[in-house]
Amino acid sequence: MTSSSASPASSGSKRRSQGDWRLILRVVPYARRYRRELLTVFSLLIPLSVAGALQPILVGQAISAIRSESQLYDAVAWLFNGLENLSLPSLINSWVEGFAALLQGLTLPETINLLTVLLLITVVIRFGLQSVQGYLVQKVGQEITADIRNDLFAHVLSLAVRFFDRTPVGQLITRLTNDVEALGDVFSTGAVGIVSDLFSILVIVLFMFLQQWQLALMLVLLLIPVTGLIIFFQHRYRSANYKAREELSALNSNLQENIMGISIVQLFRRESYNAELFRQINQRYVTAIDHTIFYDSAVSATLEWIAFIAVTGVLWIGGVQVVGEALTLGTLSTFILYSQRLFFPLQQLAEKFTAIQAGLTAVERINDLMNQPVEIRDPEHPQILPVHSNHQPLGEVKFADVSFAYKEEDWVLKDLDFCIHPGEKVAIVGPTGAGKSSIIRLLCRLYEISKGQILVDGVDVRDLPQAELRRHVGVILQDGFIFAGDVKSNISLGEEYSLEAVKAAAEQMNVAQFIEALPDGYDTILRERGTNLSGGQKQLLAFARAAIRNPRILVLDEATASLDVGTEAVIQEALERLLEGRTAIIIAHRLSTIRNVDRILVLNRGHLAESGSHDQLMEQDGLYASLYRLQLLGQQV
Numbered sequence: 001m002t003s004s005s006a007s008p009a010s011s012g013s014k015r016r017s018q019g020d021w022r023l024i025l026r027v028v029p030y031a032r033r034y035r036r037e038l039l040t041v042f043s044l045l046i047p048l049s050v051a052g053a054l055q056p057i058l059v060g061q062a063i064s065a066i067r068s069e070s071q072l073y074d075a076v077a078w079l080f081n082g083l084e085n086l087s088l089p090s091l092i093n094s095w096v097e098g099f100a101a102l103l104q105g106l107t108l109p110e111t112i113n114l115l116t117v118l119l120l121i122t123v124v125i126r127f128g129l130q131s132v133q134g135y136l137v138q139k140v141g142q143e144i145t146a147d148i149r150n151d152l153f154a155h156v157l158s159l160a161v162r163f164f165d166r167t168p169v170g171q172l173i174t175r176l177t178n179d180v181e182a183l184g185d186v187f188s189t190g191a192v193g194i195v196s197d198l199f200s201i202l203v204i205v206l207f208m209f210l211q212q213w214q215l216a217l218m219l220v221l222l223l224i225p226v227t228g229l230i231i232f233f234q235h236r237y238r239s240a241n242y243k244a245r246e247e248l249s250a251l252n253s254n255l256q257e258n259i260m261g262i263s264i265v266q267l268f269r270r271e272s273y274n275a276e277l278f279r280q281i282n283q284r285y286v287t288a289i290d291h292t293i294f295y296d297s298a299v300s301a302t303l304e305w306i307a308f309i310a311v312t313g314v315l316w317i318g319g320v321q322v323v324g325e326a327l328t329l330g331t332l333s334t335f336i337l338y339s340q341r342l343f344f345p346l347q348q349l350a351e352k353f354t355a356i357q358a359g360l361t362a363v364e365r366i367n368d369l370m371n372q373p374v375e376i377r378d379p380e381h382p383q384i385l386p387v388h389s390n391h392q393p394l395g396e397v398k399f400a401d402v403s404f405a406y407k408e409e410d411w412v413l414k415d416l417d418f419c420i421h422p423g424e425k426v427a428i429v430g431p432t433g434a435g436k437s438s439i440i441r442l443l444c445r446l447y448e449i450s451k452g453q454i455l456v457d458g459v460d461v462r463d464l465p466q467a468e469l470r471r472h473v474g475v476i477l478q479d480g481f482i483f484a485g486d487v488k489s490n491i492s493l494g495e496e497y498s499l500e501a502v503k504a505a506a507e508q509m510n511v512a513q514f515i516e517a518l519p520d521g522y523d524t525i526l527r528e529r530g531t532n533l534s535g536g537q538k539q540l541l542a543f544a545r546a547a548i549r550n551p552r553i554l555v556l557d558e559a560t561a562s563l564d565v566g567t568e569a570v571i572q573e574a575l576e577r578l579l580e581g582r583t584a585i586i587i588a589h590r591l592s593t594i595r596n597v598d599r600i601l602v603l604n605r606g607h608l609a610e611s612g613s614h615d616q617l618m619e620q621d622g623l624y625a626s627l628y629r630l631q632l633l634g635q636q637v
């Protein structure tokens, strides 16, 4: 399966192998939910196309009546014969017969009046039904795109962190917004009316053959090269559109990267350099869009040209027949109108064609994302963690011969084997890039291990539902992420905690004072990414967030690094209370902060190099002792 980061070439080959029908079928389950509306839309097709096909006949009859070429009665008699061939119910037959008898006695002005009224009726029918149809199609379209957007969002959130490592955010945003929007456009531009256009063409062809087969045949034959050309341009347009979408993704990714890194951009004066990069990507996007415009215009131009040939052909062949009195002027007029009508739905089709092709490209790209396998799933037969009892303390973490690589065979952790006992406070230290944070990510199952087993209270983390695992393993990272919303909701994070519980958690972590000092206390609105809080303030909320969940294992990954010494001391005191009776895994670079832990695991290049208390490790005089001495030296300097 193609990953989202796959090159356009590999996506292209996949694209070719995937039929459009298969893509369309992906939308069918969504459309099925709006069966009733769609059924109404399709049932309106028949009266709409029949009313449309009758109009040229009515005009032709009026001309014939004026020129006394034939009686209106003849037309009905002709229709009658046609209907007889179609073996319609006898009720309709008798109705037409009665109508024909009525017409026989009409004068010319009466005939013209009658034809005008009939023409008006067809116009009103078409106008009314088209409005209803258009409204329903757009409404269903919006509903379907909203459903797809929701599903896509839910799917993206369920994908493993590994997927996000390799997928630029801008690319994902493009798929969730522009691509889904392009699919929505298929409906809003009335592209779904393609069925109705095709149906109109079919009805017109049928009526034409019933009237005069030679002219009908000529017009139908003209349809063949048109269809060929449309298919040719369609393929070209499709590839161009896919490329344009890829360029748009790149553009959005670049934009997003610049916004996220705006401080660095400005601090290092990269504005003009980045602007030039953006300009290049933007130019590539414009070029790609130009190609799509070219093929789009080519289709419209072809159709216009063919429609002109059709009218000329009808005039020429029909004109010769009129002169030879093999054809009435009325029928010729009918056919001139038909030749326009026949190509009008085709022209409409060409206009919708852009939206349809863009829609198909969008479905293809949405499909790529939807097909991304959910790498980390809940087990089929989930287990639950043992519950607290007086006899058995809980919170054991065991890594049994764990190996892990972000990229194949590029081992970040190798044969890691250790056990952290319930209630034990363990620090993991080691040089930068040793794999400390990776251990935490694996424990929380943000990534799947390559070999070995990770057990929490004797249960393999892969046998636990992710929600259960993450409820019992509380993690505080260095960067406390803040969502747009108030302080309270940033602590409860969507779970049902009362305000009292939130306040209690804040008190417990000594952060209540800070929150109460905010303009609206717990109701203070925080901006996206917490831009109206300092790094340390965000961290304080992260502590309250962990405390309220009452986890049996608490992981602190450089959690106090961004706090000032005073705040750190206040939090440290609260932390000690919080950690009572819980297992703690602490990652810290400042070794002075972890001197009091029960045990220190020293990690080096993914291996467990040393393990023991501070004193034991100092005595061993190994990696830890040298790191510690180096830090002491650093502090003295």
Ligand SMILES: Nc1ncnc2c1ncn2[C@@H]1O[C@H](COP(=O)(O)OP(=O)(O)OP(=O)(O)O)[C@@H](O)[C@H]1O
Pocket: 165, 406, 407, 412, 430, 431, 432, 433, 434, 435, 436, 437, 438, 439
């Ligand atoms: N998402 C990722 N994709 C690929 N490689 C990664 C990823 N995250 C980390 N690595 C690599 O894995 C190794 C271990 O990273 P990890 O973050 O676990 O180290 P660490 O010991 O926590 O480092 P630090 O002390 O700097 O936080 C590093 O060499 C890093 O380059």
